[in-house]
Amino acid sequence: MLKIEDLHAAVDGKPILKGINLEVKPGEVHAIMGPNGSGKSTLSNVIAGRDGYEVTRGTIRYNGKDLLAMSPEERSWEGVFLAFQYPVEIPGVNNVYLLKAGLNAKRKHQGLSELDAMDFMGLVREKSSLVRLDPDFLKRSVNEGFSGGEKKRNEIFQMAVLEPQLAILDETDSGLDIDALRIVADGVNTLRSPERSIVMVTHYQRLLDYIEPDVVHVLAGGRILKSGDKMLAKELESRGYEWVLEEAAA
Amino acid sequence: MSMAMQVPPEDVAPEILAAISNLPGASAYRQACAGYFAQAGIPTTRHEDWKYTDLPRALAPWWPKLSTPAAGEAMLDAGVLDALLVDGLDVHRLVFVDGCFHAGLSDAPLRADTGLYVGPIAPLLDVPPTWLELDAAEAQAPLYHGMNAANGALFTDGLAVHVPDGQALPRPVQAICLSRSGQVAHLRHHIRLGAGARATVIEQYASAHAADRQDGALDNAMSQVALAEGADLTHYRLQQHGPHHLHLGRVQVTQQGGRYASHAVNLGSHLCRLDIVAGLRQEGASCELNGLYMTDGRQHTDCHTHVDHHAPSCSSREFFKGVIDGRSHAVFNGKIVVHAEAQKTDSAQSNANLVLSRQAEIDTKPELEIYADDVKCAHGATVGQLDANQLFYLRSRGFTEPAARQTLTVAFADEVLARMPDAPVRTYLERVGLSRLAAATEVLA
Numbered sequence: 001m002l003k004i005e006d007l008h009a010a011v012d013g014k015p016i017l018k019g020i021n022l023e024v025k026p027g028e029v030h031a032i033m034g035p036n037g038s039g040k041s042t043l044s045n046v047i048a049g050r051d052g053y054e055v056t057r058g059t060i061r062y063n064g065k066d067l068l069a070m071s072p073e074e075r076s077w078e079g080v081f082l083a084f085q086y087p088v089e090i091p092g093v094n095n096v097y098l099l100k101a102g103l104n105a106k107r108k109h110q111g112l113s114e115l116d117a118m119d120f121m122g123l124v125r126e127k128s129s130l131v132r133l134d135p136d137f138l139k140r141s142v143n144e145g146f147s148g149g150e151k152k153r154n155e156i157f158q159m160a161v162l163e164p165q166l167a168i169l170d171e172t173d174s175g176l177d178i179d180a181l182r183i184v185a186d187g188v189n190t191l192r193s194p195e196r197s198i199v200m201v202t203h204y205q206r207l208l209d210y211i212e213p214d215v216v217h218v219l220a221g222g223r224i225l226k227s228g229d230k231m232l233a234k235e236l237e238s239r240g241y242e243w244v245l246e247e248a249a250a
Numbered sequence: 251m252s253m254a255m256q257v258p259p260e261d262v263a264p265e266i267l268a269a270i271s272n273l274p275g276a277s278a279y280r281q282a283c284a285g286y287f288a289q290a291g292i293p294t295t296r297h298e299d300w301k302y303t304d305l306p307r308a309l310a311p312w313w314p315k316l317s318t319p320a321a322g323e324a325m326l327d328a329g330v331l332d333a334l335l336v337d338g339l340d341v342h343r344l345v346f347v348d349g350c351f352h353a354g355l356s357d358a359p360l361r362a363d364t365g366l367y368v369g370p371i372a373p374l375l376d377v378p379p380t381w382l383e384l385d386a387a388e389a390q391a392p393l394y395h396g397m398n399a400a401n402g403a404l405f406t407d408g409l410a411v412h413v414p415d416g417q418a419l420p421r422p423v424q425a426i427c428l429s430r431s432g433q434v435a436h437l438r439h440h441i442r443l444g445a446g447a448r449a450t451v452i453e454q455y456a457s458a459h460a461a462d463r464q465d466g467a468l469d470n471a472m473s474q475v476a477l478a479e480g481a482d483l484t485h486y487r488l489q490q491h492g493p494h495h496l497h498l499g500r501v502q503v504t505q506q507g508g509r510y511a512s513h514a515v516n517l518g519s520h521l522c523r524l525d526i527v528a529g530l531r532q533e534g535a536s537c538e539l540n541g542l543y544m545t546d547g548r549q550h551t552d553c554h555t556h557v558d559h560h561a562p563s564c565s566s567r568e569f570f571k572g573v574i575d576g577r578s579h580a581v582f583n584g585k586i587v588v589h590a591e592a593q594k595t596d597s598a599q600s601n602a603n604l605v606l607s608r609q610a611e612i613d614t615k616p617e618l619e620i621y622a623d624d625v626k627c628a629h630g631a632t633v634g635q636l637d638a639n640q641l642f643y644l645r646s647r648g649f650t651e652p653a654a655r656q657t658l659t660v661a662f663a664d665e666v667l668a669r670m671p672d673a674p675v676r677t678y679l680e681r682v683g684l685s686r687l688a689a690a691t692e693v694l695a
Contacts, residue, residue, distance in 0.1 A: 048646050049645075049646070050642050050646075051638065051642065071645070071651070072642060072645035072646050073645045073646075073648055073649060073650050073651070075646075076645070076646055076647060076648040077648055081646075082646050084643065084646075087643075088637075088639045088640050088642075088643040090640050090643065090644070090658070090661065091661060091665070092660075092661025092662065092664050092665055093644075093657055093658070093661045098644070098647060099647070101647075101648070101649060101653070101657075102644075102647035102648035102649065103648070105648040105649065105650070105653075106648050141661075142643075158647065162647070162648070
């Protein structure tokens with residue numbers, strides 16, 4: 001599904017990622033953990049194609065294709081989805097419009113017919129219940145006036161509608177109280193499937209209590225220093241990141 | 251100020267005087283204006299209010315035609331009105347071509363014994379014209395310039411809406427003012443609402459033929475609005491001329507109370523200058539000025555607003571937005587003057603601009619002059635580009651880059667349209683005004 005090899009990336013000329021190697025197979029859930037400033041969000045943004053991140057070396061293959069050669073919208077059409085750490089407010093553009101246009105652009109790319117308003121609203125009702133968002137809520141402008149929890153739920157709702165093959169969840173747990181975290185995690189768990197891969201980028205182990213990963217990676221200083229199963233996350237929670245850094249330096 | 255005014259060519263004033271005799275009624279008023287024309291002069295860019303708009307240069311080709319009256323009832327292409335009609339809005343329609351009333355395309359005037367009148371102004375000019383006396387007093391106001399005076403001397407016709415005390419117009423009035431290429435039009439509209447009267451008026455300016463849209467024309471339009479206590483006027487002003495047009499507009503509002511809400515949308519013309527001047531003269535009056543200007547190519551649009559708070563406890567709200575693209579130039583100036591007697595004034599003004607290209611230019615200036623001590627006044631102006639985070643967010647959801655840009659631009663402009671109380675007008679503007687933005691948004695079908 002996703003194969004990252006020797007990925008180096010810089011922001012404003014400053015190297016952030018210094019040789020990432022990562023392979024995610026269909027159906028797998030990976031957690032990427034690490035201290036602040038380790039490059040976690042840079043990795044998410046490079047995968048999604050945000051401007052301002054310069055890839056200086058390495059490759060990202062997605063379903064065998066060169067992901068780095070694609071525009072952000074092409075990545076979306078091909079099934080890549082980024083759940084934003086800080087979902088953007090867009091006054092004057094309503095949620096339903098955003099999703100309908102986005103979904104139909106993807107369907108067009110796939111050679112499928114566009115969904116009409118009726119079918120689309122049916123889909124919206126079905127998927128919004130996943131994260132317990134009131135469909136009326138979605139007639140409002142994108143994320144405008146949403147609480148932190150509502151914004152994150154909206155991200156997962158969008159993921160449910162767009163049905164990506166590869167979802168990157170960038171700090172989806174940050175700013176969530178325990179109830180909202182549970183709702184978001186339930187939504188993500190419902191979306192797990194053998195064809196869908198999920199990469200969770202998170203600072204805390206807490207999210208992993210609700211969404212159980214197949215593989216856990218420790219990212220620090222722009223490199224993946226250690227990989228393991230979900231027990232690694234538990235160990236990080238109790239011992240912190242320090243020992244991994246020391247182990248890697250040794 | 252005289253330093254900053256340019257005297258018009260000396261043969262123009264006698265031509266104006268000569269032309270007056272062929273125009274309907276109000277000859278004393280016309281002569282007063284003609285006399286004032288040369289004296290008032292044409293503001294140059296050394297005049298503070300005209301710093302960015304070179305009126306003498308724009309007018310130079312038009313001097314020989316300034317007082318040439320339009321000939322008869324014009325022949326128009328069939329369907330010329332189609333693009334200008336507002337779907338879903340039942341209106342009383344009046345059409346003017348080059349400043350002359352076109353009865354064939356217009357609804358019959360509405361006239362009642364009560365004093366209610368909706369129709370062309372020309373037939374009223376021989377009736378005791380109390381409103382012209384009012385105008386005559388104001389004709390020497392310092393904000394008037396030579397082209398305002400020329401309008402007073404030379405106007406051929408325009409819209410008159412008179413609604414007596416306590417009455418409401420049964421349906422909105424739409425005055426469609428068409429310009430044919432090479433023609434000069436001087437239009438004078440008059441809207442007067444009695445105490446507690448209500449009306450909705452749409453002024454619309456456009457080029458007469460699709461083919462003409464590459465040729466130039468000049469229209470010089472003045473609207474005189476007078477509201478009595480408790481009156482309520484919603485006033486749309488849509489300027490949709492072709493890209494080679496010269497449009498001069500002035501809206502003069504006098505409020506003895508009541509509520510005035512203006513929605514001024516400027517999309518067309520090579521050069522457009524619009525002045526909206528409102529005087530709040532009675533306690534409790536409120537005035538709301540909303541506006542949108544969109545410029546592209548080499549267009550130049552200049553919106554000046556001037557609100558005078560003369561009486562206590564009045565409120566004014568101003569909300570103007572601009573979308574500036576290509577090598578175009580937009581100017582916004584919003585002046586609020588709170589006079590000494592206008593205690594408890596509540597005033598807010600905002601101007602936001604979206605600049606879409608590196609060659610585009612915007613000059614915006616909010617101005618506050620406050621001579622009272624117990625007032626609430628807020629103002630702010632912003633100039634910005636499209637937000638990179640919003641663009642990326644939309645693209646990450648599958649919008650192409652052009653579609654994302656268009657979507658954000660439309661959303662920006664739509665905030666002005668959202669304030670319009672008549673949904674059909676809003677829908678119409680979204681269709682025609684924003685169509686050039688939506689053209690490339692193929693994913694938005």
